[in-house]
Amino acid sequence: MLKKQNIVSSLLSLLLLYFCTFSNFFNFTNALWPIPQQWSKGSTTIVLYPSVDIRLSIISPTIEDLSIKTHTIFNSAKNRFQQSIIQEKYVSPNVKFNISTYQPKILQIVEIEINDGNSELGLGVNESYCLSVPDNNDDNKPLTVKITAETIYGALHGLTTLSQLIYYDNDFLKHDIHHERYIPFAPHKIVDYPSFSYRGLLLDTSRNYYSVDDILKTIETMSWNKLNVFHWHIVDATSWPVVSKKFPKLSEKGAYDPVTMIYTEQDIKIIDEFAKLRGIRVIPEFDMPGHTHSISKGYPDIIACINEQPRWDLYAAEPPSGQLNPAKEETYEFIRALIPEMASYFSDKYYHAGGDEIKTKCWEEDEDVENYLANNLGSSSETLLAKIIEEVQNTVISSNKIPMFWQETVDTHNLAITKDAIIQVWFGNDTVKNVIKKGYKVIVGSAEYWYLDCGHGGWVGNNINGNSWCDPYKTWQKMYSFNPINGLTKSEAKLVIGGETLLWSEQADPNNFEQLIWPRASAAAEVLWTGPQNLDVNEALPRLLDFRFRLVARGVKAEPLQPLWCVLNGGCDMPNF
Amino acid sequence: MLKKQNIVSSLLSLLLLYFCTFSNFFNFTNALWPIPQQWSKGSTTIVLYPSVDIRLSIISPTIEDLSIKTHTIFNSAKNRFQQSIIQEKYVSPNVKFNISTYQPKILQIVEIEINDGNSELGLGVNESYCLSVPDNNDDNKPLTVKITAETIYGALHGLTTLSQLIYYDNDFLKHDIHHERYIPFAPHKIVDYPSFSYRGLLLDTSRNYYSVDDILKTIETMSWNKLNVFHWHIVDATSWPVVSKKFPKLSEKGAYDPVTMIYTEQDIKIIDEFAKLRGIRVIPEFDMPGHTHSISKGYPDIIACINEQPRWDLYAAEPPSGQLNPAKEETYEFIRALIPEMASYFSDKYYHAGGDEIKTKCWEEDEDVENYLANNLGSSSETLLAKIIEEVQNTVISSNKIPMFWQETVDTHNLAITKDAIIQVWFGNDTVKNVIKKGYKVIVGSAEYWYLDCGHGGWVGNNINGNSWCDPYKTWQKMYSFNPINGLTKSEAKLVIGGETLLWSEQADPNNFEQLIWPRASAAAEVLWTGPQNLDVNEALPRLLDFRFRLVARGVKAEPLQPLWCVLNGGCDMPNF
Incomplete structure (x- = not known):
């Protein structure tokens, strides 16, 4: 009995040794960000046609209900996806091509099926999607990814997720494989939907100016994070x-x-228009x-x-x-x-009228x-x-818009704001609760957690120590730890429709704004998409490190979070004393 | 009597009104950075030939003493300067072309005169220079800038200063002026020399990797700040x-x-080689x-x-x-x-052997x-x-190098370090004093003041609040307030040969390092060049804002310090309560 235990224990040690020697420090799979609500994966590696065909079909009621708008969005997304497959050469520091799991199966088609071909982008639009990536095909059919969604906006998220499943390898030829992009850990089955319907980013273009191209690039990067509101201050x-x-x-x-x-x-x-084509x-x-x-x-x-x-x-x-x-x-x-x-x-139904x-x-x-x-x-x-x-409110409403205001209007001043309005809270959860108790829908973005500009000291003045009211810098972990519905009852929480991270531009301009936004806004994006429950910085760290490298590969000047050594090896956690 | 007073007072008000309406909020002249030791200026604006001729002559003993090295450095600097005059189109937010001070004088020649044509770059090399920009010429001579220096390295600094005196204006044609670059506030007479002979920047290329081009760009930017040591960690x-x-x-x-x-x-x-051509x-x-x-x-x-x-x-x-x-x-x-x-x-006589x-x-x-x-x-x-x-020290010495070590070797461990060595102190002035008392030359770079990487929270670990030992972020004002010789006697202070700002790369890589270095390392550069005496953040702020815009115009992704409104108008100081 004792002997048997020893053998089992020896075998376990050997297995562990194998694991530590031959695989990465992290038990790593595709670094999806934000992580889907449900995700099952397999162990097969397949490759991709560079000219993968993307097709759209409508379930009901008929193809005639496909609006021109939906068609335009689909075509634009199809082009972007096909372009990205050709251009993107993302070699992950963590995920490596593994010949032993490779099946010579070539993904050729992405089939997108939406239910409603006529949906309008707006608050609460259905953004859910299902994504399935097979690792095998019926005898005569080409290997096909299926994305099903209620609306085209859900389908866009499905394509975004699919793009994150794909990695590049320029060593394929040594395996005599004549494709350069692969999807590991197939088959994938993903069921996904956002926890909050408003997932925003504020950019202040008044304190310092940003070009149209700067803004477009930011919106594009938002779409890769499944953020869906560009709050243009x-x-x-x-x-x-x-x-x-x-x-x-x-x-x-x-x-x-x-x-x-x-x-x-x-x-x-x-x-x-650029934003709408990306569901933003x-x-x-x-x-x-x-x-x-x-x-x-x-x-x-x-x-x-x-x-x-x-x-x-x-x-x-x-x-x-x-x-x-x-x-x-x-x-x-x-x-x-x-x-x-x-x-x-502006085409959106909402108009932010300030009031702070x-x-x-x-x-x-x-x-x-x-x-x-x-x-x-x-x-x-x-x-x-x-x-x-x-006067402001009446004019907004008579302009066929629904107003948004900052918290001060109802929390500090108790003004007669319509209950249709959305109130933006930049204080903590106590203020969220107060505003909700007054019957308002709320978006959150606590200065203590989600202000992207804080932490570079005071910009006003000449004092040597240069502190600022909103110091310190909010690390991604701090941002990730923010729970928008903390301390609320279930019915109160329903009035939190989402939130946003904010970049005020006193100390930001086109020279440094990307570094300040990314990847920290990605941390907030996951809170808002996946939901604050069950998030864990330990689980998130290697995924965020990898996702940040994908952003860099896509041309985003995202700030590094750790030495590359840590990205490759792990082992850079705080020890438990 | 009363009446006369009233008239005087009215005139003063009118003058004040004129000043406030027609000139900038700042009483602004050319934004030289670091500011020269002595600088007198006038009120004339002159223009520049794009093909300004640059000539070099040697005072003593003879032209034969011009080494090939000096000749190469001169030619390289000449090319760079001439290129920059053609390419740089720096329109300052503060300094504007003023037709009322314009004299139709065209600067055509820069005459550089050095005393020693054979000097070697190294610790303590003479870097002083005099620069004179005339606003008038003798009848038959073209308008000529004179730079005189002991060595070619001083002359390089003279050219750097000259380049900062030059502004671009694309509105000249409306004044029927067929040149695009001007020097305001001529004549300039500058006598300049460094307060410290070692003025460095540390870049850590191990924790994250930087390309050769990243490093070259950093060295080029250092030269514009009159920094002269690239400490390559x-x-x-x-x-x-x-x-x-x-x-x-x-x-x-x-x-x-x-x-x-x-x-x-x-x-x-x-x-x-690239660095040596720039006196670094x-x-x-x-x-x-x-x-x-x-x-x-x-x-x-x-x-x-x-x-x-x-x-x-x-x-x-x-x-x-x-x-x-x-x-x-x-x-x-x-x-x-x-x-x-x-x-x-490496060609320099010094070799840093670590020891920390x-x-x-x-x-x-x-x-x-x-x-x-x-x-x-x-x-x-x-x-x-x-x-x-x-063993390390003996090997460094037998390799014909002088060693540098971190403070721990003599402060913590009391090791037998040669008195020829330079000790680098990263603690505060107390440690500086201790090390000096042991008879060592010191360079400073206190983690509390001059660490460029601090303030983005802890990179190690997964704790939510993510503090770091060297938080907070060191603002430029904080960096500017550091006095390398604080608390030292005069004879002790002589052993402080200089200092450096440091960018450790746990949270820095090619995506964000320029923003972390500039313009804060410029603040330290002025402390080291001009000296810590008489520095004043109020005087420095508008100059640094302007200099930072020049860096941006030269392609450096320097972090903004304030909204552009403050740069243009001032009025963003802390009020005295």
């Missing part, structure tokens, strides 16, 4: 890059450069009434407390100060004319406001705020 | 990218990729006996405690663990054979060390350390 106190036909001086005077650092209607439509909604934010100093460059009459110095801190959250003047009729005329124009440039970080002192020292308050008994800066936000 | 525990003829398995097994992620002798010589010394570091796990991949017999897991922390400062085995004769043979080969690849972060437990658990200690009465891990460092 397009204007702010520092600059107004958007060209308005009704108020041309906004960009002529308020952009950093009226020719080279602007977004025209055409630019916006290019971006909006573009929601613009025109923050009002605060953060509007840039309007004063062209239209000084409607802005109060313009660039107060040096005590800007009394008038604004950061320099330069300036708020829409709520005591002037011209301000309301401006709102009623500008919002419909700006809203018309108001300083009442800005108004209280303004002569027009003083007169207004003296002439209107019972009025105050608070009633003026309510008045201006009401 | 070329190998470490994680990988050994250097190809050795004597020990080929070092890179065959120890590089991340034995073909694509290596440095050959030829690569090194290209880098060394390349000092390699081959750290021993710690940080040598990568050697174990090819030569496991001479490394103790190879990759101990999971308690790597007991054996090394970071994973993977491994130290040269001091109990084995093969180790000493390895040292005696490897160092001369590696030393021969030894963990004695690594040796104490090694069987060979145990036997050695048992057989050699009075021996200990400390005497073994002394023995191995002695």
Whole structure:
């Protein structure tokens, strides 16, 4: 008995030795990111035709219901996928071609089947999909991947997942294999759907300017992370890059450069269309009434407390100060004319109207406001705020949009925001709970967890230690640990429709923004797609390392997380003391 | 009397109004970085021939003393300068062409005069220069810049400064001026010299690999900052990218990729030569006996405690663990054979031999060390350390090099390091003082101030909060505030020959290293060139903002420090509450 135990134990040791010597430190399979809800895999390696054919079919009711839009999205996705198969040469540091699991089967066809050929991209659209990658074929049929989805948007995610299953190897010829791309661990069976319907990224293009190409590249990278909302914080106190036909001086005077650092209607439509083809909604934010100093460059009459110095801190959250003047009729005329124009440039149903970080002192020292308050008994800066936000909200709604606002509107100020609105919370879960209790749908993006810009010290000022309110840098682990529904009841949690990571651009511009966004926004993307339950940094680390290398292979300047040695070998965890 | 006062006061207000309306927020002149020791300027704007002629002459003793080396350096600098004049189109956000100060004078010639045509680049070489840019010419002579210097290396700095005086304007034609580059605030008279003779940057190419081009670009950017030592931390525990003829398995097994992620002798010589042409010394570091796990991949017999897991922390400062085995004769043979080969690849007189972060437990658990200690009465891990460092030092010296070591060798361990050596201190000023008291020359680079890699959280491990020992991120202000000679007497301060900022590559690679280095290393460069006395972040901020834009214009992905609004307007300082 004892002897038998010894033999078993010796065999186990040998097996372990084999495992440690001949396989990677990580027990590694395809590094899917975000990881699908259900995923079973096998142990076969198959190869891929570079000219894999992609076909689309509609289940019901008939092929006539395939809208032109769906058809355009499909064709665009098909082209991208076929291009990527030809161009992408991703050699993973972890996943290596294994001749012993190779079956000479060639994947030739991707068959996409959607149920509804006429669905519109929008909040709550069905994004689920099933993906099956076979490792064998019936006698006469070519090897075929099947993606089934309710909508074309689910099908896009299926293709994204499929693209992550594929690896490149330039050593195939030594095995006399005349293909260069392979899928290991086939067959794959994946059932997948998002945990949250709003999965966003905010980019601030006012504090520093980004070109249209920078934005397109960001949206493309978002799609690889199954993020689906580009929250375009397009204007702010520092600059107004958007060209308005009704108020041309906004960009002529308020952009950093009226020719080279602007977004025209055409630019916006290019971006909006590019995003839609990737299942990504573009929601613009025109923050009002605060953060509007840039309007004063062209239209000084409607802005109060313009660039107060040096005590800007009394008038604004950061320099330069300036708020829409709520005591002037011209301000309301401006709102009623500008919002419909700006809203018309974007196709999504939602329009973010801001409403954050108001300083009442800005108004209280303004002569027009003083007169207004003296002439209107019972009025105050608070009633003026309510008045201006009401005008903003009504104009958004009459422009056929649903408004979004920052938390301050309902949490700090208790303004009469429609219950249709989405409230964006940048504080923690307590504020989420408060806002939900008031009956609002919420998106989250806690400054403590999901602000991508924090951690490079204070940009304002000249103090040597240069701390910032939102230090330290949020590591990917910190971002990954954020639970959007922490502390909420089940019914409360239903009102958290999603969240977003945010890149404010005080210390970001085209030179460093990709490094700040990726791969940390990927960590948030997995929280929002897969859901915060059962996430584990230990399981995630090797997958994220690998996914980050795939992003780099695709041209994204994603920040490295560890020495390559750790990527290849593991063994870089904190020891348990 | 009262009336007169009123008139004066009104005039002053008008003047102030004029100043605030028509000039920039900053009272801005050419943004020289680092700022010269003495600099007087005028108020004239002149323009530049794109084909400006650059001439070199030698004062004494005769033209025959111009060495080929000096001639080569001059020609290379001349070509670079002429190329940059044609290619660089730097439009400053702050300095604008001012037609009212324009004199139609065309700068045609740069005359460089050096005293010693035969000087060798090395520690303490004379780098001073005088630069004069005229705003007028004698009747028959073309407008000529004069740079006078003791050596060609001083002259290089003069050209660097001159290049920063030049701005581009594409609006000249509207003034009917047919040149595109101008120098404002002429005449300039500059007398300049470095405060410290060693002004370095460390790049760690082991934890993650950088291509030869990445390194060349970094060295080029260093030269624009008047930095003069590239401390190449070329190998470490994680990988050994250097190809050795004597020990080929070092890179065959120890590089991340034995073909694509290596440095050959030829690569090194290209880098060394490229640097010398820019007045930059390349000092390699081959750290021993710690940080040598990568050697174990090819030569496991001479490394103790190879990759101990999971308690790597007991054996090394970071994973993977491994130290040269001091109990084995093969180790000493390895040292005696490897160092001369590696030393021969580099032209500088100095060779950094490491000596940091030894963990004695690594040796104490090694069987060979145990036997050695048992057989050699009075021996200990400390005497073994002394023995191995002695071997290293003797080999460095017999290879005609002067050794550099990390502080631990003399501060922690009190080893018999030659007084010729330079000791590198990465702790604070207390350690600097200790090491100096022992009679050593010192270079500084406090982890608290000058580590460029800190602040992105812990890379080791999976803890959610992910703090790191060297958090937070060191802002440029923090770096700028570091005084290398703080707390030292005058005679002690003389032994501080300089310092360096350091980029360790746990979380850096070619995707983000430029953003981590620049412009923060520029802040340190000014401390080391201009000297820590009289530096003021308020004065420096607009200059650094402008200089950073020049770096960006030259293709360097330098991190932005503030929104462009602040660059253009100022007004982004911390208010005094």
